[in-house]
Amino acid sequence: MAMRRTEEGAGKGRGQHAGRRRLTARDWADAALAAMAERGLAAVAVEPLAARLGTTKGSFYWHFTNREALIEAALERWEEICTEEIITAVEAEPDPERRLRTLLRQATTSAADDPLEVSLLATAAHPQVAAVLGRVTERRIGYVAQLFEELGFPGPEARTRGLLAYSSYLGHTQLAHAVPQALPPAAESDAYLESVMDTLLRR
Known part of the structure; x- marks a missing residue:
């Protein structure tokens, strides 16, 4: 996440103190x-x-x-930006399958470009980080499971598929930062993610 330059910082850099x-x-x-x-x-x-x-x-x-x-x-800000705001945005799509595909594609692509998620996972033993990771993980898996239920999968199966989808997301994120050459090249990334969703949606 790129930190925006504040007006106060900009003003100080120019030696302007009034109006900051x-x-x-x-x-x-x-x-x-x-x-x-x-x-x-x-x-x-x-x-x-x-x-x-x-x-x-x-x-x-x-x-x-x-x-x-x-x-x-x-950490609460991260939870808001990277979970709640994303869920709110995809909820604008009425079709649950398109919502699910959009969510996986956008979340995976964004996490691959942002080292913050991997950084937090690396410090999961810290009590404050552990608490937010627990909340965020449950919220994300629960939301994805809800989408699978909307598509007609029974509750326990929807939960399993939600967990599989989230595991795929985390695995892709870790590889993107640790061993990027293991993943398909950028030109094939969308097709790869669509194939992952096809597998998860297979009945």
Whole structure:
């Protein structure tokens, strides 16, 4: 996830102090997510993030009591952006099969370009990360299972297929970052993902 450049940081870089907007808790959370994507959870430290945002530690303590509170806010932001907003977007498609295919294609393609998910999985032992991964995993698998149910699969089978679909997504994501040459080339990626869905939908 690319961190947007804040007006405060831009103003400081030009030596302009008047009219700068005050950084929000969301700005800090987004900056923390960007740092996690680049260098893992250990990169979430107040002073480097303040420098990145072009502000001081005082801004941090205006919004958060400590580093753990910032990590919690960043993880909740990730949950919102990478799960809830995606589900809301695909819900605009009335056909459950097209919804399912669009979801798998878009989520897989996005995760392959964004190291954040892999970074979080690598720190799954951290209590705060473990908690959000548990919620997100259950939400994602549950939603995909719901789509399979809408397509006529019985509840237990829909759950199994939802788990298989999510396992495929995670496996593809891990390979994309660790061993990308194992995956089909970009020109064949869409066809490959469609074949995965064809297999998952086979009755």
